[in-house]
Amino acid sequence: MFEDIPVDVSPMYEGERIRSANMFVELAGPKSMGAELVQVEEDVEDGKIEVIGPELDAMNEGDIHPLGVLIEIQGEHLEKELEGVIERRTHELCNYVKGFMHLNQRDAIWCRVSKEALEAGFKLEHLGKTLSILFKEEFPLIESIAISILTEPAKVEEFVSRAQEEYKKRDSRARELSDEDVDVFYGCVMCQSFAPTHVCVVTPDRTALCGAINWFDCRAAAKMDPEGPIFEIEKGDILDDVKGEYTNVNSVVMEKSQGTVERVFLHSVFEYPHTSCGCFEAVAFYIPELDGIGIVDRDFSGETPLGIPFSAMAGQCSGGKQVEGFTGLSLEYMRSPKFLQADGGFERIVWLPKEIKDSLDDYIPEAIRDKIATEENGSTIKEIRSFLEEKGHPILERIKTTSSEVPEEEVTVEEETPEAWGETELEGLPMAPVAYAPELTVPSSGGVKIIFKNAKVYAEKVIIKKK
Ligand code: SF4
Numbered sequence: 001m002f003e004d005i006p007v008d009v010s011p012m013y014e015g016e017r018i019r020s021a022n023m024f025v026e027l028a029g030p031k032s033m034g035a036e037l038v039q040v041e042e043d044v045e046d047g048k049i050e051v052i053g054p055e056l057d058a059m060n061e062g063d064i065h066p067l068g069v070l071i072e073i074q075g076e077h078l079e080k081e082l083e084g085v086i087e088r089r090t091h092e093l094c095n096y097v098k099g100f101m102h103l104n105q106r107d108a109i110w111c112r113v114s115k116e117a118l119e120a121g122f123k124l125e126h127l128g129k130t131l132s133i134l135f136k137e138e139f140p141l142i143e144s145i146a147i148s149i150l151t152e153p154a155k156v157e158e159f160v161s162r163a164q165e166e167y168k169k170r171d172s173r174a175r176e177l178s179d180e181d182v183d184v185f186y187g188c189v190m191c192q193s194f195a196p197t198h199v200c201v202v203t204p205d206r207t208a209l210c211g212a213i214n215w216f217d218c219r220a221a222a223k224m225d226p227e228g229p230i231f232e233i234e235k236g237d238i239l240d241d242v243k244g245e246y247t248n249v250n251s252v253v254m255e256k257s258q259g260t261v262e263r264v265f266l267h268s269v270f271e272y273p274h275t276s277c278g279c280f281e282a283v284a285f286y287i288p289e290l291d292g293i294g295i296v297d298r299d300f301s302g303e304t305p306l307g308i309p310f311s312a313m314a315g316q317c318s319g320g321k322q323v324e325g326f327t328g329l330s331l332e333y334m335r336s337p338k339f340l341q342a343d344g345g346f347e348r349i350v351w352l353p354k355e356i357k358d359s360l361d362d363y364i365p366e367a368i369r370d371k372i373a374t375e376e377n378g379s380t381i382k383e384i385r386s387f388l389e390e391k392g393h394p395i396l397e398r399i400k401t402t403s404s405e406v407p408e409e410e411v412t413v414e415e416e417t418p419e420a421w422g423e424t425e426l427e428g429l430p431m432a433p434v435a436y437a438p439e440l441t442v443p444s445s446g447g448v449k450i451i452f453k454n455a456k457v458y459a460e461k462v463i464i465k466k467k
Contacts, residue, residue, distance in 0.1 A: 001133060006121040008098040009130055014193055018101040018112040025059050027067035029103075029110035030299065033156060034067040035163035036109055038087035044074035046144035049128035053152030056113060056123050067111060068150035068159035071131065075143040081220035084170055085230065086139060088190065088212045091279075093134040100127060104279065105212045106167055107160055108298065124149045141224060171332045174214035177204035179266075179338065183235060185249060186218030189256055190229040191277035191320075197260040198277040198320030199253045201233065205338040206244070206266050210279035211330035243268050243342040261322050268342035269293060273327035278318035280328025282356070284340060285313060289381045290388070292350030292395045293343060297331065300353040302375055305384055331356065335363045346372070347394050351384055368394065 002009045028034020059065060069090065087105070094102035099117025103110040113122070128147040136142050150156045179185075181204060188200040188208060200208045207214040213221075213230075221230040236248025244266030253264050253275075263272040269284050276283070282297035287305050296304045296313065303309055317326040334356075339345055346364050354374035357364070364372070371391040378384045388395060 002130065005097075005126045005130055007100075007117050007126070009096050009134075010098070011096055013098045014092060014095040016095065016098065016101060018099070018114045022114050022116070024061055024113045024115045024118045025056065026064045027111040027113070027151070029064070030301070032064050032066045033107075033160055034069075034109045034111075035107040035156075035160045036069040036071070036087060036090050036105070037159075037163040037166060038071045038073060038083045038090070039166070040078045040080050040083055041072045041074055044072045044144040044146050046146070047132060048146035049125055049132065050146075050148045051124050051128070052148060052150045052155050055125065055151075056118055061115070065151050066153050066156035067109065068148075068156045068163075069109075069131075070148040070150070070159065071135065072146045072148075073135070073139075073142045073144070075141045077141050079220050081216050082141075082224060083166075084213055084217035085221040086135070086142075088210065089135070089138060090131070092190070092193070093131055093138070094127065096134065097122075097127060097130055104298070105210055107164055108281070124151070139224075170214065170217070171207070171335075174204060174207055174216055174332070175335065177215065179203045179205045179244070182215070185233045185235055185246075186215065186222060186230055187233045187252055187256060188213060188218065188230045191279060192229075195275075195277035195318065195320035197257040198275045199256045199261065200277070201249055201253065201264060201266060201274065203244075203266060205333075205336040206274075207330045207332045207336075209274070209276065209281065209328040209330050209333070211281040211332055214332070240265070240342075243271075244338065245272075257320070260320075264322075265342060267338050267340055269325055269327045269340065270343060271324060273322060273324060274329075275320050275322045276317050276326065276328030277320060278314065278328075280314070280318075281331045282329055282334075283310065283313050283317060284327050284329055286325035287350060287381070290350050290384065290395060291399055292388075292393075293340065293348045294351040295329075295334070295349060295353075295356065297353060297356055299355065300375075302353075303379055305351050305379060305381055331359070334360055344398075348398075350388060350393065350395055351379075 054065065071087070071090070073086065091102050091105055094100055094111070099114040099120070099122060101112040128149050132145045132147050135145055150159055186202045188202060189198070191198050202208045202213060202215055202218045204215045218230050221228065222232050233252045234248050235246045236251070237246065239245040239247060245263065250263050253261050257275070261275055264274055265272045266274060269286055282295055284293055284295050285304070285306060287294050294305050296310045298310055300310055304313060306313065313326070317323040317328065333339055340348065346368050349372050351373045354376055357372060357374050371388065371393040373384045373387045377387040
């Protein structure tokens with residue numbers, strides 16, 4: 001079947017990483033642009049493969065080029081709603097090709113071709129041919145398929161805008177419904193190939209954390225292939241409608257995570273947050289010093305208020321882990337009225353990248369919009385605190401309230417401790433952890449090492465002093 005393809009094609013190559021030393025070229029990614037798009041069309045020339053722009057043999061080692069992948073499909077029973085789900089498989093199927101690495105989805109794709117693949121004679125045309133075979137094999141509803149691979153910068157730019165318009169249409173459709181309007185949610189375990197305990201729960205109010213699949217997409221996918229990686233989840237009884245906890249969601253997640261995850265709160269980062277695979281568009285993270293939540297997306301390259309960049313944070317909470325204080329999410333979920341509602345929604349957000357904040361202008365309540373800090377207002381806890389104080393962020397009220405609940409005699413304030421933010425002593429706050437660590441190693445003697453998994457640190461007293 002793949003006799004014309006000069007490199008091996010097999011699911012065993014999924015997970016292959018192409019490091020810089022072994023890379024011939026990089027396509028799309030953070031230093032360039034790119035997108036992938038599946039479109040159901042009426043008339044598709046089956047087997048047509050086109051490369052528009054330079055082929056691999058016209059590129060130089062170490063180059064970075066833009067990339068567009070347009071997959072046009074046709075079939076009597078193919079529905080428009082299936083486009084998102086079929087498109088999401090591009091990631092997996094590209095990775096079957098030995099020497100080709102594909103990360104992420106939609107307009108966040110990031111690909112690399114290895115030197116060995118080039119030496120074997122591999123071209124982008126072969127990638128197109130492989131995808132056309134694999135897509136037809138995976139989705140028998142596809143009767144005809146045509147693939148265009150774009151590397152010409154102007155064409156890719158045009159294509160990325162077109163793809164973004166399509167993504168917007170899909171996303172806005174999902175906003176028509178809310179969790180209460182349906183009896184059935186959907187689960188997806190497509191990412192279990194690299195995150196074995198990860199189970200996405202997709203609801204009308206919570207699109208999948210990869211941002212590529214919404215409730216309507218899942219409905220179409222589960223109907224097309226009830227035995228596939230996307231399946232129905234009857235909600236069952238509501239245990240907590242604010243946190244978003246349902247009896248049957250818990251049971252299904254428990255079963256599909258091989259008994260690892262017992263409970264899930266769909267709308268909170270605390271206690272039992274949604275698991276995170278690694279494809280999430282953004283991460284919500286608790287900032288204990290501010291009792292607030294920050295958000296960082298994968299396009300943000302600076303440091304977060306936790307002192308680490310997105311990549312390090314993603315490393316700590318991905319792989320299917322449920323880590324209290326962290327949850328992967330899609331940017332679209334931030335447009336949902338249920339966005340982290342159990343934690344206070346936007347009133348609990350104290351920091352997020354400016355680009356994300358600007359894109360959510362219509363969704364962040366006006367009263368709080370100017371009070372949320374971005375990297376332009378500060379990235380350290382101290383800088384953010386000053387900004388929150390200056391703007392009167394409601395988190396200050398929250399801290400005051402929780403502090404005032406403490407009986408007076410239990411609060412000790414050392415004389416030399418100024419009252420200002422940045423040099424405060426907090427004692428007896430409600431028993432919320434003051435620090436989280438997915439893995440904490442404690443040095444010990446006797447030839448053993450003690451490792452705490454998902455460690456939560458509680459403290460009777462927290463002293464914050466100016467350096
Ligand atoms: Fe499926 Fe979730 Fe992975 Fe998206 S992130 S492909 S919805 S498991």
